[in-house]
Amino acid sequence: MRVGVLEGVRDKPHATSLRAVWPAILGLSVVFLVEMLDNSVLNVALPTIARELHASTTALQWITSGYSLLFGGLMVAFGAIADRYGTRKIMLIGLTLFALANFAVLFVSTPGQLIAVRAAIGVTAAMTAPGTMALCFRLFDQENLLMRATSLIATVGLTGMAIGPTVGGLVLQIAPWQTLLVMNVPIALLAIGCIRFGIPADDPAKRNRSPLDLPGALLGTATIILALWTSTLAVEDGWASVTPWAAGLGAVLAAVAFVVRERRTAHPMFDFALLKRPAVSASLAYEAALGLGMAVIGFTVTLQLQLVWGWSPAQAALGNLPQVVVLLAVGPFVEKFVDRLGTHRAAIAGATSFLAGLLIYGLLGHLGYVWIAVALALTAAGMRVVATIAGVTVMRGLPEDQTTIGAAMSDTSQEVASSVGMAVTGTIVAAALGGSLIAVGATAGAAHTFEHAVTTATLALTALCAALIVWAARRGSLGQTPDPVTTDQ
CATH class of the missing domain: 4.10.860 (DNA Excision Repair, Uvrb; Chain A)
Incomplete structure (x- = not known):
C-alpha cells in the first residue's frame, strides 16, 4: 500500500480562519511563550541565587546549561514518541509535568536541588516543544492560514523573549526569585485548558505504527x-x-x-530517506544557517556595547531593541511578502537580508552603534521570514505520522548550529585575547584586538551561513508542492 504525504490531510475538518480556532492558537502561543520566558527570565536572578543558595560559578552554569542541554537533546526523542503515542497527549502530559517541576522550586534549598529542578523543567519543555508546530499543522489546510498562525505564535514567543529580562528584574524588586519559576504554573495551566478543549484528540489511525x-x-x-x-x-x-x-x-x-x-x-526512529526530500533538507539547512549567524551576534553585541564602549547593562539591553522591534513588526507582513514573491523567492530574499546584516556587523559594527542597529534590523527581518517559511515547509514535506519529529528536528538543527556558532566565536575571541574578557576595555589595544576577533568570527560564520543558504536555495523546492512520500506496507 502506498501512502502519500498529504493523504489523510484532506479528509480532516480544517479551520477557515484563525478566529475559528482561537483557543487552540492561544494555547499553542502560550506554550511557545513559556519556552521563551524560561530561557531568559531566570538569568537576571543568577546573582541573587548565588547569594541566597551560596552557589558557586560552576553551579550557576549548570543551572542554565542543564536546562538547555536536556531541552535541546531530548526534543527529537520526544518527537518520535509523540508521533507514536499522540502529539496532543504528550503535550498535555508534558505541560502538566512542567507545571509541577516549576512549582517544585518552592522546596529548593541547595544549588544541587535547583539544578535538578531546572533539569526536570528542561525534560518537560522538550516534551511540549515539538508538538507546537505539529498541532498547528493539524488545524489548517490552507498554506496562508498555517503561515499566519505560525507567525502569530512566533510573535507571542518572541515577545516573551524580549520582555523576559525586564519582567524578571521587576519581579525581583517585589518578590523572591522563586516567583520567576512559579509564575510559569498558571501559564502552563492556561495552555493545558486551551489545548485540551481547543484541539481535537489524537486520531489513533493517523499515528506512526512502527515500534519505537x-x-x-x-x-x-x-x-x-x-x-x-x-x-x-x-x-x-x-x-x-x-x-x-x-x-x-x-x-x-x-x-x-x-x-x-x-x-x-x-x-x-527517523527515516533518513526523508532527508533526501528537497523541502525537508533545504528547510533544515536554512534553520542551521540562522542558528550559526545569530550565535555570533547574540554572543558579541552586548560585550561590544558594555566592555568596549562602556555602556551600562540597561543601555546594552536597549541597544538590542532594534532586533526585537523588527522581529515583532515584520510578523504581520510575512504572509503578504510570501504571497507576492512565492515561498522560494521569499526565502532567498530573507536569507539575503540575514547575510547582509551579518556582513555589516562584521565589517562595520566596530565603527559605531548605527551600524550595529542596521545589522540587528536586517538579520532580524531575514530571520523572521526564513524561519516562518522553513518551519511550515518542513512540516508540509513530511508524512503526517512524522510531523512531530520533523518539528523537533527543525528546532534541534537550529539549537545545535547555535551551539557550534557559540563555540567558534568563543574560541576565536579567547585565542585573540589570551585572557579575561573583563580586561577588554582597559586599553585601546585590547579593545582593538577584541573587535578584530569579532570581525574574524563573524566573517567566518557568515561564510558558513552563506554556504548553507546557497545549498538550500539550489534545492529550489521551498515554494513547490512536496513530492509524495511513499512507504510499502
Whole structure:
C-alpha cells in the first residue's frame, strides 16, 4: 500500500480562519511563550541565587546549561514518541509535568536541588516543544492560514523573549526569585485548558505504527547532548582543556552508532530517506544557517556595547531593541511578502537580508552603534521570514505520522548550529585575547584586538551561513508542492 504525504490531510475538518480556532492558537502561543520566558527570565536572578543558595560559578552554569542541554537533546526523542503515542497527549502530559517541576522550586534549598529542578523543567519543555508546530499543522489546510498562525505564535514567543529580562528584574524588586519559576504554573495551566478543549484528540489511525526504536532514541539523544555540551565546554574551558575534546569524541562516536543503528534496524526512529526530500533538507539547512549567524551576534553585541564602549547593562539591553522591534513588526507582513514573491523567492530574499546584516556587523559594527542597529534590523527581518517559511515547509514535506519529529528536528538543527556558532566565536575571541574578557576595555589595544576577533568570527560564520543558504536555495523546492512520500506496507 502506498501512502502519500498529504493523504489523510484532506479528509480532516480544517479551520477557515484563525478566529475559528482561537483557543487552540492561544494555547499553542502560550506554550511557545513559556519556552521563551524560561530561557531568559531566570538569568537576571543568577546573582541573587548565588547569594541566597551560596552557589558557586560552576553551579550557576549548570543551572542554565542543564536546562538547555536536556531541552535541546531530548526534543527529537520526544518527537518520535509523540508521533507514536499522540502529539496532543504528550503535550498535555508534558505541560502538566512542567507545571509541577516549576512549582517544585518552592522546596529548593541547595544549588544541587535547583539544578535538578531546572533539569526536570528542561525534560518537560522538550516534551511540549515539538508538538507546537505539529498541532498547528493539524488545524489548517490552507498554506496562508498555517503561515499566519505560525507567525502569530512566533510573535507571542518572541515577545516573551524580549520582555523576559525586564519582567524578571521587576519581579525581583517585589518578590523572591522563586516567583520567576512559579509564575510559569498558571501559564502552563492556561495552555493545558486551551489545548485540551481547543484541539481535537489524537486520531489513533493517523499515528506512526512502527515500534519505537529505543536504542536509536538513546543514541540520538546522546549525540545531541554531547554536541551541545562540547560547544559549552569549548567556550567555558577552552580547547586547551581535554574536556571539550572528550565530549566531542563522544558526540562523534554516538552519531556514528546512531546512523549505523538507524540504517540497520527494521523500524528506525527517523527515516533518513526523508532527508533526501528537497523541502525537508533545504528547510533544515536554512534553520542551521540562522542558528550559526545569530550565535555570533547574540554572543558579541552586548560585550561590544558594555566592555568596549562602556555602556551600562540597561543601555546594552536597549541597544538590542532594534532586533526585537523588527522581529515583532515584520510578523504581520510575512504572509503578504510570501504571497507576492512565492515561498522560494521569499526565502532567498530573507536569507539575503540575514547575510547582509551579518556582513555589516562584521565589517562595520566596530565603527559605531548605527551600524550595529542596521545589522540587528536586517538579520532580524531575514530571520523572521526564513524561519516562518522553513518551519511550515518542513512540516508540509513530511508524512503526517512524522510531523512531530520533523518539528523537533527543525528546532534541534537550529539549537545545535547555535551551539557550534557559540563555540567558534568563543574560541576565536579567547585565542585573540589570551585572557579575561573583563580586561577588554582597559586599553585601546585590547579593545582593538577584541573587535578584530569579532570581525574574524563573524566573517567566518557568515561564510558558513552563506554556504548553507546557497545549498538550500539550489534545492529550489521551498515554494513547490512536496513530492509524495511513499512507504510499502
